Amino acid sequence: xxxxxxxxxxxxxxxxxxxxxxxxxxxxxxxxxxxxxxxxxxxxxxxxxxxxxxxxxxxxxxxxxxxxxxxxxxxxxxxxxxxxxxxxxxxxxxxxxxxxxxxxxxxxxxxxxxxxxxxxxxxxxxxxxx
Amino acid sequence: xxxxxxxxxxxxxxxxxxxxxxxxxxxxxxxxxxxxxxxxxxxxxxxxxxxxxxxxxxxxxxxxxxxxxxxxxxxxxxxxxxxxxxxxxxxxxxxxxxxxxxxxxxxxxxxxxxxxxxxxxxxxxxxxxx
DNA sequence: GTGAGTGCAAATCTTTTGCATGTTT
DNA sequence: AAACATGCAAAAGATTTGCACTCAC
Numbered sequence: 001x002x003x004x005x006x007x008x009x010x011x012x013x014x015x016x017x018x019x020x021x022x023x024x025x026x027x028x029x030x031x032x033x034x035x036x037x038x039x040x041x042x043x044x045x046x047x048x049x050x051x052x053x054x055x056x057x058x059x060x061x062x063x064x065x066x067x068x069x070x071x072x073x074x075x076x077x078x079x080x081x082x083x084x085x086x087x088x089x090x091x092x093x094x095x096x097x098x099x100x101x102x103x104x105x106x107x108x109x110x111x112x113x114x115x116x117x118x119x120x121x122x123x124x125x126x127x128x129x130x
Numbered sequence: 131x132x133x134x135x136x137x138x139x140x141x142x143x144x145x146x147x148x149x150x151x152x153x154x155x156x157x158x159x160x161x162x163x164x165x166x167x168x169x170x171x172x173x174x175x176x177x178x179x180x181x182x183x184x185x186x187x188x189x190x191x192x193x194x195x196x197x198x199x200x201x202x203x204x205x206x207x208x209x210x211x212x213x214x215x216x217x218x219x220x221x222x223x224x225x226x227x228x229x230x231x232x233x234x235x236x237x238x239x240x241x242x243x244x245x246x247x248x249x250x251x252x253x254x255x256x257x258x259x260x
Numbered sequence: 261g262t263g264a265g266t267g268c269a270a271a272t273c274t275t276t277t278g279c280a281t282g283t284t285t
Numbered sequence: 286a287a288a289c290a291t292g293c294a295a296a297a298g299a300t301t302t303g304c305a306c307t308c309a310c
Contacts, residue, residue, distance in 0.1 A: 039267045060192030090233045103220045106251035114244050121236035133284050169292045
């Protein structure tokens with residue numbers, strides 16, 4: 001039987017207040033604000049728990065910390081190459097993308113992810129151009 | 131001025147003999163076979179060096195160790211969800227994919243990666259079906 | 261009371277780095 | 286000899302895990 005713990009509650013409450021695509025560390029920092037004694041593992045375990053329940057989706061980001069996405073449906077992401085933050089891309093999901101593969105070489109394809117690279121508006125105005 | 135060290139040589143020689151998309155650890159193990167005293171850092175540093183020279187490309191894989199790709203041009207990859215290995219996908223690169231984005235929201239897009247998920251032929255025959 | 265959940269510390273895994281030493285040019 | 290590269294050990298960053306304890310049911 002699953003239990004309602006204060007910690008679990010706070011993780012979800014904080015999550016809703018934070019920007020989407022927060023890292024475990026950002027979530028931990030924010031949760032700590034309301035419950036300083038909480039353990040980092042508890043945050044990780046609860047994030048995993050929400051993922052298992054389908055209320056959250058962990059997006060593994062190449063080369064950096066994973067982020068937690070409150071939108072659980074398939075969609076694409078951009079990573080800002082300056083600040084590393086992750087944003088949603090305003091683009092239709094392409095379920096048929098697997099059909100563009102010429103020869104599957106015996107593979108059974110089950111899905112795909114697209115990660116765009118770019119520079120976010122904040123970083124464009126803040127940084128030296130390039 | 132760049133130098134020819136035995137270690138650098140062995141890393142490249144071994145790389146050519148290994149399957150493409152080997153991890154640093156696999157490369158290290160293979161290199162060690164020919165030069166047991168080599169340091170893990172030296173392998174990492176040389177792999178990075180070849181990447182800097184454009185002779186190799188590091189592909190950062192979500193949730194697992196990076197792999198080194200001898201094909202430096204843009205192309206897409208599949209990860210086998212059973213064994214975690216990375217393979218090339220036989221599909222044309224889509225340079226125009228950024229144009230499918232409806233509203234860039236001020237982002238400047240510079241590129242993209244696609245990672246497919248699937249089950250490789252080896253794992254299909256070896257494992258229980260699903 | 262029982263077991264799911266917590267806190268802590270330690271472990272894991274991958275990669276990087278500081279520094280003294282060695283080697284190539 | 287000077288610059289570059291190596292080896293080692295330690296550090297770093299992200300996440301997981303073992304274990305004893307606690308608290309929600």
